Amino acid sequence: MKILIAPDSFKESLAAEQVAFAIESGFREVFPNASYVCLPVADGGEGTTDSLVSATKGILHHESVTGPMGEAVKAQWGTLGRGQTAVIEMAAASGLERVAKEDRNPLLATSYGTGELIMAAMNQGIRHIIVGLGGSATNDAGAGMMQALGLKLSDAAGEELPPGGGALSRLAAIDTSALDPRLSQVKFEVACDVDNPLIGPQGASAVFGPQKGADSQMVSQLDANLAHFSDLIRQTTDLNVSQIPGAGAAGGLGAGFLAFTNAELKSGIDIVLDAVDIDSQLADTDLVITGEGRIDSQSIRGKTPVGVAKRAKLYKCPVIALAGSVEGNSGSIYEQGIDAVFSVVPGVMAIDDALQKAEVNIRERARNIAAVWALARG
Incomplete structure (x- = not known):
């Protein structure tokens, strides 16, 4: 048997x-x-990197990056067996477990460190990256991640937006001209463990905001901010990310990937099950x-x-x-x-x-x- x-x-x-x-x-x-x-x-959340690296006899790497509340943290990522594919968990850099319960605040939390992990993988010549979404402390729709990769988000005065989902209410312009040119050469497989849209009653803020420290008023504010960000994304890229299944994963990080990278959102568990054969x-x-x-x-x-x-x-x-x-x-x-x-x-x-x-x-x-x-x- x-x-x-x-x-x-x-x-x-x-x-x-x-x-x-x-x-x-x-x-x-x-x-x-x-x-x-x-x-x-794993399904794209915690444990995805370990599962895939172990199954393919790959290598774990460690980087010093920006944590969700702006602090320096050590975060791991992996290369799979043949060294041509990287696997990154956004939670490694920007996860909820990085923040004490009393300090959780999705208005301020940033996904910047996840962008730094992507940069580290690109610096090693990687052009295929599996990203596990899940367990995030953030609700910034990947704004921080993309800022780490060169995206310019500015307010009405032309000043760069500070970190966090709260600042998105002041967003006036998106400039993609300084994005790292290597991004266009990278294939991203984004492993989602949920299929929630970016905004609305089943969106990132309403469903997952409370576990990240958001009260009802904050949830409404965050949802409005993501809707505003989505509108500007549509004006900039002609892509409407607001209701795409999975766009709301990891505080909207799925939307950020769809808007600014060559990404495909896929079932996280299917990516892992295929990788472990x-x-x-x-x-x-x-x-x-x-x-x-x-x-x-x-x-x-x-x-x-x-x-x-x-x-x-x-x-x-x-x-x-x-x-x-x-x-x-x-x-x-x-x-x-x-x-x-x-x-x-x-x-x-x-x-x-x-x-x-x-x-x-x-x-x-x-x-x-x-x-x-x-x-x-x-």
């Missing part, structure tokens, strides 16, 4: 690789002689186990468990998903190819305890699932 284990990370608890090994450990208690393939994956493993697999920290109504919008399940169903493989928490109204995921979902938390416990005991809980839940699977197989 062959079991393919392809989970995402359990955020703030375990990396995807640790989750996969915990699941395998639990299953081995019941099926010690099964063949196990651990394939840690999951199809070659699925053809003779008997059971697939996937999962992530939380499974809820957002999971159907491009998250790892659903992406893995859809690919597995092409090969008629049964799929079981594990999660730290399962939202009560997440039933729609069963229509996406997942056959069963289990929370790994054994009972009521504090969040901190659940995070600390995640590895043990995953292993024990996996062991019990394996026992039921053994009974079902007779």
